[in-house]
Amino acid sequence: MDMADRRTLLKLTGGAGVLALSGCLSTTDDGNESGDDGSGDDGSGDDGSGDGSSGDDDSGDDSTDAYEIGMVDSLTGSLSAFGERNQRGVELALQRVNEVGINDRDLELIVEDSESENQGGIAAAQKLVNQDGVPFLIGAVGSGVSLAIYESVVQDTDVVQLSQNSTGLNLTNFPGLLRMSPSGRTQSLALANLIDDDGYDEVAITYVNNDYGQSLTDAFVEAWDGDIAYNNPHDQEQQSYSGVISEMNESGADAWLFVTYQAEFATMVNEAFSAGYEAQFYGADSVSGDNVLENTPEGSMDGMKIVVPSAPVEEENYQTFASDFEAEYGQQPTSWSAYAYDCVMNAALAIQAADEFTGAALQETVRRVSGPEGEEATTFEAASQILADGGGPDDVDYQGVSGPIDFNEDGDPVGFLQILEVQDHDYEGVGFIEG
CATH class of the missing domain: 3.40.50.2300 (Response regulator)
Known part of the structure; x- marks a missing residue:
């Protein structure tokens, strides 16, 4: 992936990578770093009404179109090493999700570069939320960047924001801002x-x-x-x-x-x-x-x-993830890769469990699909099957490769x-x- 390109649409379907540059969604090229999210449909067994918007219904979308969510990552700047790890974790997650699919639909992840700075993150999030209309936003690297995005773009909207790599203590004061990595x-x-x-x-x-x-x-x-x-x-x-x-x-x-x-x-x-x-x-x-x-x-x-x-490196699901990661990239993953992987999984399951593909509906499911009340599942396939068999968001407890994902009332996980x-x-x- 061209790390200088601030607008990259990444899509993986059944392990095959397709990359479209600069928002030209119909233009494809080969990509070696992909970031895409597992797709989801509603858990009711319907063909789904998701359209990629954050609340407004664009009725022209076909029910088999992919779901589109967004990600703000550090592709350039001082935190780009973390961004590279994130993209690798995301790529593996997307392969696993889209191999299974959700009611025959894929998920596409539109990735924007924060340039590792607050203003870059705000600009990236504004593009994703206001132009692309994503209802779910993964982002960002850097606690200051995540907070800037939330306060300037996401707060007072229905968009779900789930940070992959933010450990700053102040995020606890913003319970609407979820994070996969634990508080510092x-x-x-x-x-x-x-x-x-x-x-x-x-x-x-x-x-x-x-x-x-x-x-x-x-x-x-x-x-x-x-x-x-x-x-x-x-x-x-x-x-x-x-x-x-x-x-x-x-x-x-x-x-x-x-x-x-x-x-x-x-x-x-x-x-x-x-x-x-x-x-x-x-x-x-x-x-x-x-x-x-x-x-x-x-x-x-x-x-x-x-x-x-x-x-939790002794757990079987982490070891499988680490083995797949090493086979793909020739090195062991870091915890940051695992957090990014689980952000994709959580988003995909939240989408499948929701009644519709809107921010308001996803707000109702994003915390619950990994909550402790449900049946434990350590893979997307197993968790998705619980939902496909008629289960609701409280019936599945996705256990991440980064550990249990039990968000508390402040949006923080156990770490x-x-x-x-x-x-x-x-x-x-x-x-x-x-x-």
Whole structure:
């Protein structure tokens, strides 16, 4: 997929990829990165009345047309590494959904690029909601971007918004904004306990100057019983962070906590390593990734510990997902891929269980198709069959590859966390925490 193209329609049907560029829905081309959502029809067994709108009925659509939903993802910008992982997870989910189909209908996902910025996310969401008329919106990467989309575009509409990769604590204050990844509060508590258990009573913190960085850091400070020797923000996409690193070193703290993104953290690691500074590094979820390993010297992070959202890797459905992912892409998935995969599954089941393909109807089903009251199902095929056999949204409990998806009243799910340690310039799992 051309990552520079901000308007990409992605469709997978029975495993075959078809890609149409720049909103030209009838123009196809080959695509190697697809993002499309499982389609759905209503659970009543009717031929469906969905038309891709967010509430207005365009009666010209044929009942066999695909459902269209939207996704705002980071295809470019500082969070694009997460966006790439999302698209791979989405592609696999769409294959599974459209292999089964819902009343012989597919689902198409229109993907727009947030460019990893709030304004880019707002523009992308406005296009999807106002022009394309999608009733369901997956998005976005970055808590600030997700909140900006919700407050500027989605709030006070019937459109369902489900974020794939937002852990900022402030999202809890917006119960209409759902998210698949758990709140960062559990990360902050886990980091405070981890650093304390390692024997440190003083910490220096730097965090990215946005909602994600501020909220996780505030929660850490609230949970931390020791001293805070340094606690200051930094801006994204700076050429150098030598001033920040120097001040952390001068603070005298032996434990340094980084709440930032991969590109910014890699720059900091290089500058700390070049300066010969020695400290025990800790990090929140978004400092880890291949981009960091590839752009930092071996030995520059050994011993660092990072707390990340995690999937329940011992469960059979996750292992099947991971095996399929590795066969397709030659690498293991991350938890971010799993969250994106489950966003597609949740959307598809919500559509199938709804009486009609509108935002108002999907609001009634999106939380319930993965709620704990129903019969557990670990695949789309099994969950879809429950609905096809006459079950309603409360009769199915989809168990995601990222874990149980039981949204609470604030729109937050139960989450799993994993502790990673950098060993020989690679990430090794050393423990799990259930949030």
